[in-house]
Amino acid sequence: MIAPNIRRRTFLKSGAAGGLGLILAAQRAPAAAQKRPPNLLFMHLDQHYWEAVSAFGCPHVRTPSIDRLAAQGTSFSLSYSANPVCCPARTCWYTGRASSENGVVMNDQWPVAPEMPDLGQWFSARGYDSVYAGKWHVTGRTVTDSFRMLTPGSGVGEVTDGVVSRAAEGFIRSRRTGSQPFFLNVGFLQPHDCCYWVMEHGDGAAHTRLGALPADLPPLPLNHGYDPSEPAALGRRRNKREGSGWSDDQWRWYLWNYDRMVEMADAEVGRVLDALDDSGLADETLVVLTSDHGDGLARHGLTSKMFLYDEAARVPFIVACPGRAQSGVRDTRHLVSGLDVAPTLCDFAGLEGLPKARGLSLRPLLEGRTDSPWREFLVAETFRTGRMVRTPEYKYIAYQGDPVTQLFDMRSDPGELTNLAADATKTDVVRDLAGRLASWEKTLDLLPLKEPGPKKAGKRKRAALG
């Protein structure tokens, strides 16, 4: 994520930033050298906000499987999607390159740069049995060109996530310890079905229920309101979202349903983890679990994604590898990005990284070397114009061509309600973060984008759904 010239400076600064925010019963990884590369299991959820996990303190959702993985590894709290919408986020994972470079800046309309290798091709060419089950959604590249495909997704999590987990567990249970290492990718769709829920409830009616609403509806979030002077792109988005006319109860009913969809995903994750344990492969497999983006979840009066508030941009990111990485760690200090997936997988596999990969390997953090230099800020993009710079203290958001920028003090205002960009005492902070953004952009090999052709009906629907 950070160019080498910036990295040296930020590494030096971050080295004095203090210890891990919270370490829960951490166990050090053995220092002994490993004999063979681990299997790699990369599971991704869709539209899962980082906090919707019971192990992270959410009282409204039950996620024993994700909790279990978190107990076996490291969970990063300051984890951000590289671009919080489906195709761009996924393309960042699989190419290791920022959206402005790989070309996929929005769903379905811009294809990935054809010469840019992806993780499937990379690992297949280097001795891994690279297989895929479920949702792919990297525009312009057929998944079977990169992976051996077990089963596709369907666009509806409730219909086929069970098939995806069945395929993954079937694959795992058929493997033997010590055989050719595998790189298994499992793309679950839940809780993304919440997009259908929003469409179906656009007019505010209950529709999917006959009886009274449950007594245990979650409360509205504290940041349900929003600043009307926010950037125009957000206002336009809010005005066209179906939830704009919902009552408080309808919003809460939405949250309740979202939590059930998270639980659906959690159950399928558990099936895959059980298979890994049962097959004796858990001790030789690195597991990564994350999500492409989050969901509005009534925060700032929004649903869905494609914006840079935390609810859309912040995602769970858990890595476990018994014997090679720490367990039971909750890292609340280090900023991590979806762009870190590729370098981390390559590092643990002992392979050279993807060309010009912009992320960082999480391996030092996972191995407990928390005094290792680390990035001081990260950048996330949205569409072609939105950029977010996140430091441990602040978040700066700018949309090209929009005079309104945003600055939030993420420690005193985690709900991002008070825009400090025009605060005279924060002028230096804004200048510094804008400068970091400009420096970061200079390090990229920007891909010129052609204007996309008109979208067909099916693509319109997919683009809207993300």
Added chain:
Amino acid sequence: MTPMPRDWSALGERLAAWEPPQGAFNPGGAWSLRYTRHALIPELDGTPGRGAQSGTLRLEQQPDQETLQLRAAETVTTGYSAPTTLAEITCTKDALLTPRRWALTIRWQTSAPGKVTAGELDQKRGGHVEGKELVFQATRERRRPAPERWTSFWSLFAAVQRLPFAQGSVLTFDLFEELELHKPGHRLAYIGPHPVAQGAKTLNLHVFEQTGHGVLPWRWWLDDQHRVLLAAGGRLAYLLESGATGGVA
């Protein structure tokens, strides 16, 4: 909020040629029912979609002296994959038809370009109740405490048909989807009669609603013979095959 469930209209054109079942039905006897599985995807403007078929479910019930045998064959079609789960379940004759012993066979049909080796993903599973534990057998045996009240999703099709149409007709239980995925805290309760317009006819149906962890609310739509015509959750529905007669095996 006005309750306006879209379970039926969400099936869209799939209902155009659908006929309700005919004849008597004995929920406690031997029967065989076939359902089509549908994805309920609304259009962008929120109007119901076309209820695309995504598989089938066949259920057979055979009671005997002490227990009840339930067989399920569920196929899910998705792109070029079509796994079928065959379940043979011996159930206790209680309100939940609680499974005592079960065997699952999962077979995959797949076509290019999957490049999956024939049989690579097939599995056999089993399980039984042993004292106060549930024992799950796959490539390794797992044990877990048995919830006080629990059942499988397939068992619910049979169990809900035995419930009276009366307020207070309620089941509480932990759900084990596919006899594997544990989803606790479920409650299935009679909501009341609910007419449904179907072509020129009006079907006078009875509705049970089910909520709990890990599922969106399900509605179970039964005819006056206590036969499940439609089970619909968030994005998924099971519709009894058109024109089924009696349901006698």
